[in-house]
Amino acid sequence: MANLSTTYLGVPLKNPLVVAASSISSYIDRVKMAEDAGAGALVIRSLFEEQIQLDQLHMEDVLSVGSEGYAEATSYFPSVEHGGAKEHLMWVEKTREAVSMPVFASLNAVSPGAWTQYAKQLAETGVDGLEINYYVVPTDPAKTAGDIEQTLYEIVESIKAEVSLPLAVKLSPFYTSPANVVHELEKRGVEAVVLFNRFLQPDIDPELETLVNEMVLSNPIEMKVPLRWIALLYGRTKLDLALNTGVHTGRDVVKGLLAGATVVQVASTLLENGIPYLSTMLLDIQNWMDEKGYDSVDDFRGKLSQKKVDDPFAFERSQYVKLLSSAQ
Ligand SMILES: Cc1cc2nc3c(=O)[nH]c(=O)nc-3n(C[C@H](O)[C@H](O)[C@H](O)COP(=O)(O)O)c2cc1C
Numbered sequence: 001m002a003n004l005s006t007t008y009l010g011v012p013l014k015n016p017l018v019v020a021a022s023s024i025s026s027y028i029d030r031v032k033m034a035e036d037a038g039a040g041a042l043v044i045r046s047l048f049e050e051q052i053q054l055d056q057l058h059m060e061d062v063l064s065v066g067s068e069g070y071a072e073a074t075s076y077f078p079s080v081e082h083g084g085a086k087e088h089l090m091w092v093e094k095t096r097e098a099v100s101m102p103v104f105a106s107l108n109a110v111s112p113g114a115w116t117q118y119a120k121q122l123a124e125t126g127v128d129g130l131e132i133n134y135y136v137v138p139t140d141p142a143k144t145a146g147d148i149e150q151t152l153y154e155i156v157e158s159i160k161a162e163v164s165l166p167l168a169v170k171l172s173p174f175y176t177s178p179a180n181v182v183h184e185l186e187k188r189g190v191e192a193v194v195l196f197n198r199f200l201q202p203d204i205d206p207e208l209e210t211l212v213n214e215m216v217l218s219n220p221i222e223m224k225v226p227l228r229w230i231a232l233l234y235g236r237t238k239l240d241l242a243l244n245t246g247v248h249t250g251r252d253v254v255k256g257l258l259a260g261a262t263v264v265q266v267a268s269t270l271l272e273n274g275i276p277y278l279s280t281m282l283l284d285i286q287n288w289m290d291e292k293g294y295d296s297v298d299d300f301r302g303k304l305s306q307k308k309v310d311d312p313f314a315f316e317r318s319q320y321v322k323l324l325s326s327a328q
Contacts (some may be wrong), residue, residue: 002289003296006040008240008263009129009166009191011102011307013040015282016297017253020244021045021106021131021170028098030275037278038265043131044095047088047118049109082250086116092125104168108133112154119159129166132159133197145176149184156188168192168242172199173225180238191238194265195226195233217268222246227259231315234260234305248272250284260302260317 004015005227021169024030026045034042069301070238103124107130109115119130134152152169159167173196175181182193223246228241243261247253248269256264270277294300302308306315 002294004040004285004289005260006043006297008242009104009168011041011128011166013102013263014038015040015262015283015285016041016257016263017278017282018242018263018265019270019278020267021133022267022271024267024275025095025272028095031099032094033275034278035099035101037276038282039101039278041104041128042095042099043104043106043265044092046106046108046131046133047085047092047122049111049114051088052085052109052114052118083297085121089121089125091310092122092127096126102128104129105130106131106133106170108135109155110136112151112158113223115155116158116162119163123163123165127165129168129191129195130159131168131170131194132156132162133170135172135197135199149175149181152181153184153188156185156190160189166191168194168240169253170194170197170244172197173229178229179233179236182233182239186237186239192242192262193237194242194244195229196245198222198245217272218246218248219247220252222247222253223248223252227255228315230256230261231305232257234302235307248263250281250288253281253285254288257297257301258304260305262301 006013006016007111008016008018015038017038017040019025019034019039021043022045025042031042045287054161096103105125105127107115107119107122109118115132119132132155136148136151138148152317156169157165169185169190169192171178171181171193178195198218200213200215203214205212223243226245229258230241233241240262241260242263242265243256243259244265247256247264249264250301253264265268266281269281289295289300292300
């Protein structure tokens, strides 16, 4: 039987199928279910900067009765009775202890100061690595792309100076030059990039004339953007490449590995099909490998990356021009 084992962030995994940061890690029984279904590893949902603020606001609230701030911040986490940073750290520790598969913590903050201290505390929970989710909506017209990227690099440098655990950075797909950002992160000692984060965009209800914010799960078509970038970057960076967004089946995982992914992260498909669906995905990967005669994931990883395909322009602009000009 084909061997699915791989190494991600320097940690041996029994297979490259990783549960992405999501509500799956909000309950220990779900985390155990993921392990039982064969997950290679799991990323715990993020500690958000708003939770860090929540703790600080709570402290201010205790000191100044009547503050509105705490109640407002609590509304970000309505389902979490005690949604502050301390509770999150305790949760990460509890999750780490509940399973033996590798577990990574995630930090989602935007201001440089907040990160270092909490990255350090997350590292102390015993997790195997950290994922940094840098998500800003840049609305200030005076800020350049370079300014925003610089903030990311400063955050990474400050965490790297304090934390020895391996670091993955989960990136947005909206950089002008994703390859350059990956290169700059590599220079700063990051071990992996997660391509890409998926954003929940607000919608508008024309009847009610209101904004609508709802959780919409991903669609398989969304996988094409990360697939292309994994294929473009494979062999051009030493970083591990985690493919994320739109992966729904074992066949999708195979596509990601052929493009050059080190691991593939999934959330929506498990929320849609149930966590035990992981075992179906793994079986499909195994069957495909057996059919094709591959003994290990390394035998075919990156086989269809830009560096290795016959038509290296397939991932670039020429295909776009060709397809659009031949369309009826
Ligand atoms: C319910 C839910 C909660 C999520 N929470 C987090 C989170 O805490 N941190 C994070 O970085 N991503 C979070 N995500 C994003 C996922 O990690 C992932 O990037 C995204 O869902 C795309 O992968 P998918 O197509 O497999 O769903 C969440 C996604 C869902 C559906």
